[in-house]
Amino acid sequence: MRIRFTKMQGAGNDFVVLDETRGLLGLSPGQYRFLADRHFGVGADQILSVRTASDPGVDFQYVIHNADGGEVEQCGNGARCFMRFVREQGLTDKDVVRVQTLAGLIAPRMNADGRVTVDMGPPIFEPARVPFDDAGLDAQPTGGWQTWHLALSTEAESPIVPLAVLSMGNPHAVQLVPDVDGAPVATQGPLIERHPRFPQRVNAGFMQVQSRGQVKLRVFERGAGETLACGTGACAAVVAGIRLGLLDARVDVHTRGGVLTIEWAGEQGDLGAPVFMTGPAVTVFSGEIDVPDEG
Numbered sequence: 212m213r214i215r216f217t218k219m220q221g222a223g224n225d226f227v228v229l230d231e232t233r234g235l236l237g238l239s240p241g242q243y244r245f246l247a248d249r250h251f252g253v254g255a256d257q258i259l260s261v262r263t264a265s266d267p268g269v270d271f272q273y274v275i276h277n278a279d280g281g282e283v284e285q286c287g288n289g290a291r292c293f294m295r296f297v298r299e300q301g302l303t304d305k306d307v308v309r310v311q312t313l314a315g316l317i318a319p320r321m322n323a324d325g326r327v328t329v330d331m332g333p334p335i336f337e338p339a340r341v342p343f344d345d346a347g348l349d350a351q352p353t354g355g356w357q358t359w360h361l362a363l364s365t366e367a368e369s370p371i372v373p374l375a376v377l378s379m380g381n382p383h384a385v386q387l388v389p390d391v392d393g394a395p396v397a398t399q400g401p402l403i404e405r406h407p408r409f410p411q412r413v414n415a416g417f418m419q420v421q422s423r424g425q426v427k428l429r430v431f432e433r434g435a436g437e438t439l440a441c442g443t444g445a446c447a448a449v450v451a452g453i454r455l456g457l458l459d460a461r462v463d464v465h466t467r468g469g470v471l472t473i474e475w476a477g478e479q480g481d482l483g484a485p486v487f488m489t490g491p492a493v494t495v496f497s498g499e500i501d502v503p504d505e506g
C-alpha cells in the first residue's frame with residue numbers, strides 16, 4: 212500500500228503525520244513500526260493520525276502510536292504539530308480547534324508568532340488513575356507534596372529513586388537530578404519505564420531545577436526511548452516541581468531539542484486547573500512511501 216505522509220517535529224520530537232479524514236488506512240502495529248523505523252521507513256518517535264470526530268462541537272480526532280507500534284493516550288509535542296498540520300492542509304481555518312484524544316479533549320491554539328499553545332487539560336494525581344500500584348508503599352512527604360521511593364530492581368545494590376508520579380492523560384514518573392547532562396537516563400530510563408508498579412509502563416523524566424522559572428529536562432519515553440523533547444513530560448515535570456514547592460506557575464523547560472513554556476495555576480487553590488504548553492511546531496517534508504503488507 213502506498214501512502215502519503217508529512218514529517219513534522221516539535222522541539223525535535225519527530226512525527227509521521229497521516230491524514231485519515233477521508234478514510235482510515237487500517238495500519239497494523241507492525242506497519243506503524245515500519246513508518247517509525249529510521250533505517251527502513253520514514254523515521255519518527257510517534258505516528259499521528261488525523262481523523263474526523265463524531266461528537267458535535269469536536270473538530271477532529273487525534274490518534275497516537277509510539278515508535279514501538281503501541282497506541283497511547285496523549286502526546287503534547289504532537290498536539291502542536293497536529294494543529295499546524297490541519298491548518299497547512301486546509302482541513303480547518305480555525306485558530307483554536309477542539310480535538311478528541313484517548314485521554315480526553317484538548318484544545319490547541321495557533322499563535323500569531325507561529326508557535327502553538329495547547330490546553331492539555333488537568334493533571335491527574337490519583338495513583339490508580341495514572342496507573343501506579345501504590346499498594347504497601349509509603350508516600351514520602353516532600354516539599355508540600357510527596358514522592359515514592361522505588362527500588363529499580365530486586366538486586367541488593369539496586370538504586371532507590373524518589374519519583375513524583377502523575378498523569379497528563381499518559382503516565383509520568385519524574386525525578387530531580389543535580390545535572391541533567393550526567394543523569395542516568397539510558398540506564399534507569401528502561402528500568403523505570405517497565406517497573407512492575409506501572410502496569411501500563413511509564414514515561415521517565417529527569418529534571419534539573421535551575422531557578423523557579425527555568426528547568427532542564429530529559430525524558431525516556433515509553434515505547435520510544437529517549438527523545439529530544441516530550442511535551443507531556445514537560446507538563447508533568449513542571450506540575451510536579453510546582454507541587455513540590457520548587458517552581459512558579461510559569462516555567463521554561465529546556466529540552467535537548469528546544470524550549471517549551473509550561474503554565475499551571477494549580478497551586479493557587481485548584482489542582483484541577485488545566486496545564487498550558489507553548490512551543491514550536493514545524494513541517495519538515497512530505498512524501499509517499501510503500502508500506503509493506505504484513506503476513
Ligand SMILES: N[C@@H](CCC[C@H](N)C(=O)O)C(=O)O
Binds near residue numbers: 432435440
Ligand atoms: N512525545 C510525546 C509523548 C508520546 C507518548 C508517550 N511516549 C507515551 O507512551 O505516553 C509528548 O510530546 O508528549
